[in-house]
Amino acid sequence: MSRNFSLLFDLDGTLVNTDELHFHAFQVLLGELGRSLTLETYQSRIMGATNDVIMREFFPDVPQSRHRQLADRKEALFRASVSRLEPTAGALELFDWACSRGVGIAVVTNAPRANAQLLLNGLGLADRIDTLVIADELARGKPDPLPYLTGLERLGGDARHAVAFEDSLSGIRAASAAKIYTFGMRTALPAQTLLDAGAGDVIDDFTAPSLWRMLDEAVQTVS
Known part of the structure; x- marks a missing residue:
C-alpha cells in the first residue's frame, strides 16, 4: 500500500x-x-x-x-x-492526526524488541502504528540509514513525503542519510548539537507550532 x-x-x-x-x-x-x-x-x-x-x-x-x-x-x-509511562506532550494528538488522514506511522528504534514492545504497550501505542522496525534485527542499525529506509519501504512511503523524529545523534544521522526531513527532539541534547547532526528543525515536543504548520502544508501538497 x-x-x-x-x-x-x-x-x-x-x-x-x-x-x-x-x-x-x-x-x-x-x-x-x-x-x-x-x-x-x-x-x-x-x-x-x-x-x-x-x-x-x-x-x-x-x-x-x-x-x-x-x-x-x-x-x-x-x-x-519501567513503571508508569507518559508519552511526550502532543504525541497522542499527532497519532490522532495521522490516523484521521491515512498517514503511515513507523517506529524505528535501536532498542531490542522486548523493550520496544514494553514501551509501546505501556504508552497505549502498540496498536496504533503500522510497522515497528528493530534495528538489531537488520544488517545495520543507526546511524546507518537502513532502519529508516526499511521503515519507508514497509510503509510504502517516499522520503520526499515523510518526516522523522529523533533525539540522538545517531538517530538524526540515520534519518538524514535516508533523505528524510528530521525534527530533532530537545530531550537531552542542545539544539545546536541536533542541528549540526542534520536535524532540519528542533522542537521540545509534539505541540510545537512549527511542526504543525509544516505537517499541514506537507499533507496538502501531496494530497
Whole structure:
C-alpha cells in the first residue's frame, strides 16, 4: 500500500523520555564491573547507539562472547525500572492526526524488541502504528540509514513525503542519510548539537507550532 505521507518515530527519548532509566541501568551494569559512567559520556557515546557498538566500545577487554550477556543484563535492568509511562506532550494528538488522514506511522528504534514492545504497550501505542522496525534485527542499525529506509519501504512511503523524529545523534544521522526531513527532539541534547547532526528543525515536543504548520502544508501538497 502506497502512502501519500509518512511519520517515522524513534522511541526512547522521542515518544517517551526514558533517558534517566537507561542511564541508571548502565550505571548499575558498569558499577557491577567496577567501572563508572558520567551523564556526558552517556549522552555523547551511548544514547541512540546499538548494543553491539556500546559493548565493543565500553568493554574491549571483555571477551566478545560475553557482550550479549552484558547487553541482556543492562536491558533487563532497564525493563525492571519501567513503571508508569507518559508519552511526550502532543504525541497522542499527532497519532490522532495521522490516523484521521491515512498517514503511515513507523517506529524505528535501536532498542531490542522486548523493550520496544514494553514501551509501546505501556504508552497505549502498540496498536496504533503500522510497522515497528528493530534495528538489531537488520544488517545495520543507526546511524546507518537502513532502519529508516526499511521503515519507508514497509510503509510504502517516499522520503520526499515523510518526516522523522529523533533525539540522538545517531538517530538524526540515520534519518538524514535516508533523505528524510528530521525534527530533532530537545530531550537531552542542545539544539545546536541536533542541528549540526542534520536535524532540519528542533522542537521540545509534539505541540510545537512549527511542526504543525509544516505537517499541514506537507499533507496538502501531496494530497
